[in-house]
Amino acid sequence: MSKWTFLPLLVLLPLCLSCTAPSLQADGTTAADLKSSLTKTLTPPQIVPSIQNRSAPPILGVNYVNTLGHPGQGAGQFLRPAGLDLDHQGLLYVADSGNNRVQVVDSEGNFVSEYGVRGWRAGEFDNPTDVAINFQRTELLYVADTDNHRIQYCNLIDQIFYVMADSRFRGDGDEENDMDAEIEFDLPGGVSVGRNGEVCVVDTGNHRFVLFHPGGIRVLMRGGFGGARQQFRAPTDLVADPHGNIYIVDSGNHRIKKYDFSGNLVQIWGAEGEGPGQFREPRHIDIDRWGYLYVTDRGNQRVQVFTKEGETVMTFGEEALVDPVGITVFKNDLVFVSDAAANDIKVFQIVYRP
Numbered sequence: 001m002s003k004w005t006f007l008p009l010l011v012l013l014p015l016c017l018s019c020t021a022p023s024l025q026a027d028g029t030t031a032a033d034l035k036s037s038l039t040k041t042l043t044p045p046q047i048v049p050s051i052q053n054r055s056a057p058p059i060l061g062v063n064y065v066n067t068l069g070h071p072g073q074g075a076g077q078f079l080r081p082a083g084l085d086l087d088h089q090g091l092l093y094v095a096d097s098g099n100n101r102v103q104v105v106d107s108e109g110n111f112v113s114e115y116g117v118r119g120w121r122a123g124e125f126d127n128p129t130d131v132a133i134n135f136q137r138t139e140l141l142y143v144a145d146t147d148n149h150r151i152q153y154c155n156l157i158d159q160i161f162y163v164m165a166d167s168r169f170r171g172d173g174d175e176e177n178d179m180d181a182e183i184e185f186d187l188p189g190g191v192s193v194g195r196n197g198e199v200c201v202v203d204t205g206n207h208r209f210v211l212f213h214p215g216g217i218r219v220l221m222r223g224g225f226g227g228a229r230q231q232f233r234a235p236t237d238l239v240a241d242p243h244g245n246i247y248i249v250d251s252g253n254h255r256i257k258k259y260d261f262s263g264n265l266v267q268i269w270g271a272e273g274e275g276p277g278q279f280r281e282p283r284h285i286d287i288d289r290w291g292y293l294y295v296t297d298r299g300n301q302r303v304q305v306f307t308k309e310g311e312t313v314m315t316f317g318e319e320a321l322v323d324p325v326g327i328t329v330f331k332n333d334l335v336f337v338s339d340a341a342a343n344d345i346k347v348f349q350i351v352y353r354p
Helices: 003-020 031-041
Strands: 059-068 081-086 092-096 101-105 111-115 128-134 140-145 150-155 161-163 188-193 199-203 208-212 218-223 237-240 246-250 255-259 265-269 282-287 293-297 302-306 312-316 324-329 334-339 344-352
Touching: 059 302, 059 312, 059 334, 081 282, 081 334, 081 344, 092 128, 092 140, 092 324, 101 128, 140 188, 140 199, 150 188, 150 199, 188 237, 199 237, 199 246, 208 246, 237 282, 246 282, 255 282, 293 324, 302 324
Parallel strands: 081 128, 081 324, 128 188, 282 324
Antiparallel strands: 059 344, 081 092, 092 101, 101 111, 128 140, 140 150, 150 161, 188 199, 199 208, 208 218, 237 246, 246 255, 255 265, 282 293, 293 302, 302 312, 324 334, 334 344
């Protein structure tokens, strides 16, 4: 071997040794040891399921806690209180129908503010029977201004009221299929807000319910007078769950009807009577954080609780309630029920099994 052949081998030999030999850290640990250690310590992040995917705990009972307000026309007083809703702070909005106003009180019944007087202009009411608050983007208050045959709404910041479903909905053709057709309400009795901010209205006198896009465009309408599956007799309220299902109180037919987000009827339960799962003039409905449904069974002077599939869970309030109408459930598991005959609001506490 010549010296010119041997010299390249001397140059390449250290490079090859550096590639194959493990590199040492300052503490004597090799790169391979570090890689093995990291592989063992790095574990995938734990995924915590949302509350909608967790099993609902059984309800052990619902206890009477307190009564808010008393009859009258002053601050913190009520005449025939009806629909209720709560904002994110726990302030209670009451459709004080006999006083033709919406009254706001805290969880102890202390007066906070009020909206409206009797009249027909924007910001005035005639027998308001329900309220709903939209938390999407900004806080909007919706009011079922029943005897004025309209839904009013306002931004809770500027508190200027506007009327929904006015002349901008004019159109020709079949009103059921023409989404630009004019909507004329007849004694709308219930209003609620869906998962994406859509406004759901029970048009009691027209025996139907109507859904509007947050911008005011009608997207869905179902119903008609009668006792058939797709018909209603004076429906009074509705609520939407986080999955877009809509539950309608078909008061005149003494039943609850469940529709999916596309407006397809998927379930009916209830009949006239006083047994479990039976009703006498059910009035309002709400849903709690676990998906249980609460229905004021007005004629039976009680509240009934159901699963989303219509299974009866329990009843409560028989000893405390005279004429239960409106109902709303707060995130701390307090239930507020308006008692129209007693002119006050009863407060109950839900107790779940741990």
